[in-house]
Amino acid sequence: MNLKKIFSKLFRVKEDCKEDVMKKFLIVGLGNIGETYTNTRHNIGFKIVDEVAEEHKATFETDKLGDVSTFRLKGRTFVLLKPNTYMNLSGKAVKYWMQKENIGIENVLIITDDVHLDFGTIRLKAKGSAGGHNGLKDVQEKLNTQEYARFRFGVGGNFGKGRQVDFVLGQWTKEETSLLIERLPVSVKVITSFGTAGLANTMNTFNGK
Template sequence: MKKFLIVGLGNIGDNYTDTRHNIGFKILDEVAEENSASFETEKLGDVASFKLKGKTFILLKPSTYMNLSGKSVKYWMDKENISIENILVVTDDVHIDFGTIRLKAKGSAGGHNGLKDIQEKLNTQEYARFRFGVGANYPRGRQADFVLGEWSKDETSELIERLPVSSKIITSFGIAGLANTMNEFNGK
């Protein structure tokens, strides 16, 4: 049975729950809910798993805080014996318009500290990422305040539609593969 590690990046704690930076956690919560899985607090993160069409999906919300996510990813990758091509990291991206989705097979961290740490701990850029656009509607020099800020009312209402699409992307990654998933969902 093929296993997939789906990592949602975010920060632990109630004060981060509804922030843009925590979209990775929010998307994994949606996936878990749609697949009747529940998170348990385990070593270095909250973990849930489910089976779908002969595949096992392990959902990981690292408890190491965003900038140290690599430690958790490496631990669970090794513990579950999951190869790099079966890992998908879900993260926010200020370089993409709000709600726009971009999947990539590999790439640079693009200034994202969580991705930088994963890249450093795995010693490669060769892992798939699912970037969810949060936009760049902030004054110069205020990026941190923006991504750590809560969603606006308009964004919150649009998330109701975007979260189920995001969940479909994650299951498609495991069932249809990255290339097919990119063709179907990129830019939507």
């Protein structure tokens, strides 16, 4: 094989690797570990990635800084992450897995609860402030940028002054639990659309739905 063919082959391999990296996505559900927090509003991020994994028959394994699961869909690789660092230190796990899996920030999606949105409301943004959310604050600090996609799931704001912490760390009501059965499948579609159709199309399709 002459040098021209060797370099041509190496170039194709490099381009194939680059394409594979562009088709890999890190989906991070924020939450707190432990049974105490399992069914709390603050753990909706965990709940959504659990639903995604179940839908695609993927299983989680405990690894460094979190529980991780992977599946492929339409030529894309989805890496699901539930940080075990507790909510306020989520950024450490996000940064580690971005580096480990060689995933660029444009292919990262962070899922959080939002008390400023009515229950079940979906809102995706390409960038923005943490909006008072401690998990997002730490992600922003560790990544040194606000320019990452986030998927906010509305948990409502039915709490009195000074009671926000109790509310988000509180258990879902029976009515909310019933309604989640309808909203979680929609959330799964949001995640897969982010990887297969892109953020802009996903925002147009699901925001406010």
